[in-house]
Amino acid sequence: MTQNFLIYNTLSRQKELFKPLHAPNVGMYVCGPTVYGDPHLGHARPAITFDILFRYLKHQGYKVRYVRNITDVGHLEHDADEGDDKIEKKARLEQLEPMEIAQYYTNRYHDAMNALNVLPPSIEPHATGHIIEQEQLVQQILDNGYAYISNGSVYFDIEKYNKDHKYGILSGRNLTDMINNSRTLNGVGEKKNQVDFALWKKAQPEHIMRWPSPWSDGFPGWHCECTAMGRKYLGNHFDIHGGGMDLVFPHHECEIAQAVASQGDQMVHYWMHNNMITINGQKMGKSLGNFITLEQFFTGNHESLDQPYSPMTIRFFILSAHYRGTVDFSNDALHAAEKGYNRLMNGIHDLSRIPVSDQCDPETEKFVKALRQKCYDAMNDDLQTPLVISYLFEACHVINSLLDHKAKISAECLKELTETMNLFTFELLGLRSEKGDNNDAREEAYGKVVDMVLELRAKAKANKDWATSDQIRDELAANGFEVKDTKDGVTWKLNK
Template identity: 80%
Template sequence: MEQKLLIYNTLSRRKEQFEPVNAPNVGMYVCGPTVYGDPHLGHARPAITFDVVFRYLKHLGYKVRYVRNITDVGHLENDADEGDDKIAKKARLEQLEPMEVAQYYTNRYHDAMTALNVLPPSIEPHATGHIIEQQQLVQQIIDNGFAYESNGSVYFDIEKYNGKFHYGRLSGRNLDDVINASRELDGVGEKHNQVDFALWKKAQPSHIMRWSSKWGEGFPGWHCECTAMGQKYLGAHFDIHGGGMDLVFPHHECEIAQAVASQGHDMVKYWMHNNMITINGQKMGKSLGNFITLEQFFTGQHESLTKAYSPMTIRFFILSAHYRGTVDFSNDALMAAEKGLERLLNSISDLKRITPADTCDADTERIVTSLRQKCYDAMNDDFATPQLISHLFEACSVVNRLIDHKGTICGQCLKELTETMHLFTFDLLGLKEDAGSGSNEREEAFGKVVDMVLDLRAKAKAEKDWATSDRIRDELSAAGFEVKDTKDGVSWRLNK
């Protein structure tokens, strides 16, 4: 059955049916990290969010070119046009070359993404590798009359642009009052208006990262890189541009203005934004003192953590909320995610232990035959992963009943249940066992050993050797196994 996908478009502020510009080809651009520090939970959320989008679009049969950039120059402190470059500042403090800093933290980011089972993008361009393209973009905007040079820097003329187009469409801001208020500052500093943003900045003598240009030695403004690289790799009009909600203004608003000013029309059809991570209701950030890196989550080495949490627990925690909703961190929430993930993976593992019957009971047949489309419906409704997970938990309840011999399932339905749970859990949500390679083989061997022990117990019971039977049961219980005797046989589960 053909699936109809709805995507919430930040630009239109409504859900829209996904209709690619050039189907079956899909272009998707997502803002990646500024590589000047260890990856944290705020990096994980957009990466996981758009990893799921990437996986699902490919599953639907689209040929997706996924571009996720690396910002290694031009991002100044406080997202402003003044101050230090974040990477250059780190390089000075640690007495390193800026590219040493960028490479080190790029490697750390990649390691974290691998642990979180985030697929690599199709292309991962670096801002420093596209200086020429950014200079060409700046020149196009100047040629079209929407930028001006001032003292070796180039600024985007917001007032002129806003007179013909509308600056503020994405964020919903009306900047007319701001522009008018800034007129009294004309002639003060380099900008015509305080709201104008830098396309190219003149490098001061102390600035480490600099390139030659017709405007003098300098470096590109932060907003240029995504527009220039999006145009280069995805064309003048592509499908999806994603990132965190904190990028709506000014970064993505400036990207829209740059694209329209350079080529005369919008570049992006669907703008998608994930919401932020909070800790006790506050946005996670270094300045607030509530900053936790992914490595600290994985090791438990942070004062706010009561234990270590696996990468898959973090992934499940993030997917348990809709990507447009706020996720509030707490140890209780992470422990709940850990238990939820364990329940899901245990049920999938238990599928191998179910013996099919000739027929299904009514409840099992009803749930199994509707499960796949329910899961698709959730994904088609703007990637509603919490709803998808709830459907998978309903399937877990079916598995538990079957393991406890409280229902029957035919071979065809067992195959359908297994394939559906594997598809949506592993292929589309991107979850996996944290144990690493070979875990399935170890799990299978482990199950055979337990079944052998239970066979010995069954033999002891048949011979009325109650002491041996009870001792096996008690020792399994002490080792963490839950053993149930029913009229239809025996079932077991490992309580982790």
């Protein structure tokens, strides 16, 4: 088990050595989607980020309980307390039951995650399935004096809480400044302070989704669900809570306050947040109307796209940047990701074509023996996936040198190189080949024949027999095989 895994804790604002509270068990909670529309690129980034963390913790030998919720009630249109419920509003427009809307888009989300090769979580709780737990959380906060009832709704008393604890420790916001800014608004309605947030909302007569409670027929505030479900499945204290950086405030800040107000201490040890995907420097999201759905990426059916992009191209695009850095969408960036993904897949495919020697040359042996640890070191440094990819590209360069007979490798070293590349490419980065059905005998036969012919061509080039080398290339082209010599080696495809 790796002992030097560093992760960036948003709460402490620094990298910390990962020490599970109950090793080898690890509890991890990640905020999932609000299911009122098709999943978009903004949904893909947290899913892939925490999929990498899930894969890596399991690889290290931890037993991980990964909880990722589905928000299907209480996420309001305007802010955390006001406006229409997004799912209910869509249900009215389409004359469907809210749960029909939620189920339809939950299925769409799962389909997209499967296409991106995101592993399913251990548990996927729905907010509507945990109303009792959320009511219990609200009652605990009321009993401890950090909430108040107003016209059938229940609000968290942030000013009262801040006297005993401190509100704003995750986001670094100052409560006095927030209260002073809120006073510029005309009135606070049911609240003592504009900054107070809803724990329970009394439902208006037209509101469809409602449940009985000691305070009113209504529904829970958005922030309650993750605190209640996290504690139910992971206990009062668990290791990791994750999500997008846009959730730091107010959602996760409010979660911290709810946990401390109800149980007296912090619930989460490490807070982790991925950064945003932007378009022209602006966050991509439904509320801004600038999002592109994952299905549109896969089909190319959007005015901003100049071609379709495969699920693995999207995954590679996201992994090519560190999870805490911003990623700006552009067709050029996706073209580069497509090219990089194909280069890596071709390199792994070419491993089977490498001729084996009795021994390695010193440089190749040195590289191969160091590669695995270099990749581990990058993963152990707060999941530096771009660095891992750069090391795998270096391996592709070595593979091309071996194919061109510019270097030699032994069977033992080749086995180590193959295992390392497969481990980090497929198991840990979660990429997979998109070449199609691996059982297609015709394609497999083509591949073996072309590889054999290209091996003869590589030997001819090594012997400076340019005539034979060009003849082989031209004969393949005449039969529909396109062969390209690049700075990274030889690629080929069958033009069907």
